[in-house]
Amino acid sequence: MKKSVLLAAAFVALIATSCRKIEMDGGGSTVVAPPTTPGVQTIVLKGRIDKDTVLREGNNYILSGIVYMVNNATMTVQPGVTVKGDYTGANVAALVITRGAKLVADGTQEKPIVFTSNSPVPRSGDWGGIVICGKAQVNTAFTGTGGGAGILEVEGGINNSFGDGLAGGGATPNNADNSGILRYVRIEYAGYAYQPDKEINSLTMAGVGNGTIIDYVQVTYAKDDAFEWFGGTVNCKHLIAYKTQDDDFDSDNGFSGKIQFGIVLRDSTIADISRSEAFESDNDAGGSINSPQTRAVFSNLTLIGPRATLANNGNSLYLAAAHVRRNTGISIHNSVILGWPQGILIDASRGRAQELNIMDSTNRFKNNTIAGCGNVNGTDVTSYAWSPSSANASLWNRDSVVARFSNTTFSNTVLANVSDAKLIAPFNYAAPDFLPFGGSNGNQDILVGASFTDPALTSGFNVVKFRGACDAAGVDAFWWKGWTRFNNN
Numbered sequence: 001m002k003k004s005v006l007l008a009a010a011f012v013a014l015i016a017t018s019c020r021k022i023e024m025d026g027g028g029s030t031v032v033a034p035p036t037t038p039g040v041q042t043i044v045l046k047g048r049i050d051k052d053t054v055l056r057e058g059n060n061y062i063l064s065g066i067v068y069m070v071n072n073a074t075m076t077v078q079p080g081v082t083v084k085g086d087y088t089g090a091n092v093a094a095l096v097i098t099r100g101a102k103l104v105a106d107g108t109q110e111k112p113i114v115f116t117s118n119s120p121v122p123r124s125g126d127w128g129g130i131v132i133c134g135k136a137q138v139n140t141a142f143t144g145t146g147g148g149a150g151i152l153e154v155e156g157g158i159n160n161s162f163g164d165g166l167a168g169g170g171a172t173p174n175n176a177d178n179s180g181i182l183r184y185v186r187i188e189y190a191g192y193a194y195q196p197d198k199e200i201n202s203l204t205m206a207g208v209g210n211g212t213i214i215d216y217v218q219v220t221y222a223k224d225d226a227f228e229w230f231g232g233t234v235n236c237k238h239l240i241a242y243k244t245q246d247d248d249f250d251s252d253n254g255f256s257g258k259i260q261f262g263i264v265l266r267d268s269t270i271a272d273i274s275r276s277e278a279f280e281s282d283n284d285a286g287g288s289i290n291s292p293q294t295r296a297v298f299s300n301l302t303l304i305g306p307r308a309t310l311a312n313n314g315n316s317l318y319l320a321a322a323h324v325r326r327n328t329g330i331s332i333h334n335s336v337i338l339g340w341p342q343g344i345l346i347d348a349s350r351g352r353a354q355e356l357n358i359m360d361s362t363n364r365f366k367n368n369t370i371a372g373c374g375n376v377n378g379t380d381v382t383s384y385a386w387s388p389s390s391a392n393a394s395l396w397n398r399d400s401v402v403a404r405f406s407n408t409t410f411s412n413t414v415l416a417n418v419s420d421a422k423l424i425a426p427f428n429y430a431a432p433d434f435l436p437f438g439g440s441n442g443n444q445d446i447l448v449g450a451s452f453t454d455p456a457l458t459s460g461f462n463v464v465k466f467r468g469a470c471d472a473a474g475v476d477a478f479w480w481k482g483w484t485r486f487n488n489n
Contacts, residue, residue, distance in 0.1 A: 048162070049073060055081050057111075062086060062118055063093035066128065066194075068164045069101040074180065076104045079111035084118035085127025085190070092192050093118075094128025094200060097179055098164045099135050099207075107184030109216075112483040116188040124245060125223030128200050129190030131158060134208035135169035135177040138231030139254035139283070139290040142166065152230055152253060154206050157194035167206035168231060175233040177209025184216045184483050191223030191245070199224035201250070208234040210257065218242065218484045224272075225280075229255035229296065235460060237261050238479055242486060243429075246272040247280040248303075251330060254283070254292040258460040260299045263469045263480060265432055268306035271317035278303040278340070279322035279332070287326030287351010295329040295362070297456045302434050302469040305340035308418060308427040310374055313341075320345035320385060321373065324363060327352040331364035333457060334450040336371070336468035338418045338426060343373040346401050347387040355396035358404060367411045367451045369443070369467055372418035383414040413445045421446060423468075430487040434480065438472030447472060 039058070046064040050071035055061050057080040064086050069075050075097070077083065085093030095115070097103045107113035117126035131154055142151040146163035150170040159165025169177070182203075190202040202222040205214070207230065214236040219226035226241035228250040239262040241248035248264045264278045278301075283294045303321050306314030321340040322332060325347035337343050344365060348354040357363045370383040384405055386398035405412055415421060422443040425433035436446045446467045452458070464476060471477045 057081050065091045066094045068096045070098050072100040074102040077113050079107045082114045087119045087126040096131045099133050102180035104180045105185050106181045109482045112184045114186045122189045124221040125191050126189045128192040129202040131204040132179045132208050133167035133206050134179045135174045136207045136209035136232040137173040137292050138168035138207045139292055155198045156200035175209050176211045178211030179208050181213040182217050186218045188220045201225040201228045203227050206230040208232040210235050225250045231255055233257050243267045245270055246276055248278045251281045251294055251296045254294055256295045258297050260461050261469050262301040264303045266306050268314035271315035275319040277319050277323045281328040281330045282326035283328050289352055293329045297331045299333040300469055301335040303337045304426045307339035326350055329357050329362040331456050333366050334467045335368045339372045342385040343370040343383040345385040349387050365405050369413045369445055371415035371421040434470050436472050
């Protein structure tokens with residue numbers, strides 16, 4: 001009898017010490033649930049967290065609702081940690097890193113960090129994703145509380161009475177701003193509309209400065225966009241988007257970073273009602289001349305679309321590999337585009353005429369290979385497409401676009417079929433292989449056809465000989481292996 005009393009007392013003490021609620025200044029909290037495995041705690045993160053926080057390997061972490069890191073605090077996530085976002089009712093999760101705060105998620109190839117759904121049967125759009133807000137330049141002027149010139153409100157309804165969803169440095173932006181590190185990180189099943197038709201993305205970078213490190217990041221099963229940049233200057237390398245529903249790389253509002261080595265692999269059956277592309281780029285929604293202009297530079301991408309062959313139409317909502325519109329000034333170099341209904345679509349239908357950016361070389365498309373972007377019978381290879389402006393319909397047309405980018409000075413290559421690119425297994429969803437065949441069996445333009453002489457590429461890029469994301473062998477061949485996950489395997 002005495003022994004039973006002692007055991008009961010010990011059990012009560014255990015519960016009291018293993019299930020506790022730590023109140024954080026600013027109304028947020030961290031809830032620690034009873035461990036299901038000895039030595040393992042399940043920790044629920046919620047509200048506004050205003051103190052440095054470490055997520056340690058061996059524990060279980062759950063985001064409940066929209067979690068904000070505030071007050072210049074840092075969330076450090078150790079290698080091997082998995083963070084799960086709640087998916088139920090009004091508590092659909094997201095993680096927002098506010099201006100001045102940091103997310104340091106620095107994994108390794110052997111121990112990547114994973115942000116994923118808490119659902120037992122995860123699906124695209126289960127939770128919101130990660131939003132990073134920085135103090136670099138943007139070309140917007142938010143008119144609400146805390147706004148002004150150079151301030152952006154992140155779309156999707158995540159802003160609150162504290163202004164935790166605002167980005168940009170205002171009148172004195174810091175383009176070298178540091179919002180932390182994302183390295184060897186996977187983001188799965190994210191993208192959620194907290195407001196109708198205004199989703200947040202798997203990884204949103206809003207006014208993020210180039211002191212931030214974004215390297216080796218895979219986004220899978222994104223409900224909206226995989227990666228979206230709203231202004232800012234952050235540079236990124238080794239990005240992968242797998243089975244995105246909407247756009248893979250979306251750049252807006254004055255984004256001027258440099259991105260190198262990226263892979264897109266689409267599912268031919270999955271697309272969005274808003275039309276799906278690998279690239280969508282605007283200066284802003286109205287195509288204005290607001291400064292700074294969106295002038296991101298992309299190099300060494302492999303963009304695998306929905307059409308493994310010309311006979312496979314894929315989902316009718318697919319539009320183009322790159323939709324360049326609304327006065328954007330982005331450039332694409334040294335990339336491989338496979339199996340899209342259209343390759344590069346120049347859209348002048350809204351705002352400042354997009355052809356003006358082509359004529360003054362603000363838009364550059366050089367040393368790219370476009371393969372299998374044509375109609376079903378293969379007689380019309382729509383490598384370059386055109387949507388005219390009402391004001392300048394006679395000034396520019398599709399023939400003008402084709403003539404411009406087919407000029408030998410641009411060194412672009414157009415191939416009739418995706419097989420002509422000679423990649424090993426780009427359309428194998430479960431076990432893809434993005435490498436080109438090497439030696440005499442490979443496509444020589446892809447193996448050695450890159451160039452870094454363009455002024456936009458003279459700094460901030462690794463000089464390599466190959467087009468696309470991967471070399472046929474060596475250190476640049478297998479960077480995507482060991483930390484990634486495809487087809488739920």
